[in-house]
Amino acid sequence: GQQLNQSPQSMFIQEGEDVSMNCTSSSIFNTWLWYKQEPGEGPVLLIALYKAGELTSNGRLTAQFGITRKDSFLNISASIPSDVGIYFCAGPGSGGSNYKLTFGKGTLLTVNP
């Protein structure tokens, strides 16, 4: 089945620093989704990407859909303490199973004030 590899697994940074994380796949995706999950909460959708090469921003967050359609990255600029959480990439299944999201294992972000 499809697998998503996220890196790094965890990051510990100082407030104000920029952050970059990425996700790679063994197969092509037509959509890339980035979610953030805080303790005790469900994942919250941050950015959705639908087109190869697409670069989309949401405030301090920027995500790109790789040209090969097998990767995506998420950047966070000028991090703040509330950016703490686990960031997941996700993509839909292929063909008739495009409602089944496959998730990466997540990047745990810790921001030191």
Place this chain on the structure above:
Amino acid sequence: GAGVSQSPSNKVTEKGKDVELRCDPISGHTALYWYRQSLGQGLEFLIYFQGNSAPDKSGLPSDRFSAERTGGSVSTLTIQRTQQEDSAVYLCASSFHSGGAEQFFGPGTRLTVL
């Protein structure tokens, strides 16, 4: 509220007991999904409902797991004869229509089987 709601937020049960987990999707969303998140693991697809179509149950890990969706809205996930390996966070999501994009998640139910 406007989001997906789930109940209970936490459930502790003894091995062998049955449990029911409830999900109220966002109003107007026709697609509903259940996922499981185990410690240290990503989210694992369990089951998918879309309108009046037959659900996709291919992700259910065993026949102890079942789910139903009544009236195209509320869904219940039932785990019979719970085992310790069933301990996990069970997340429900809904979307305006099927197609994988933009699924909105509830806060989850944390299940602990003793």
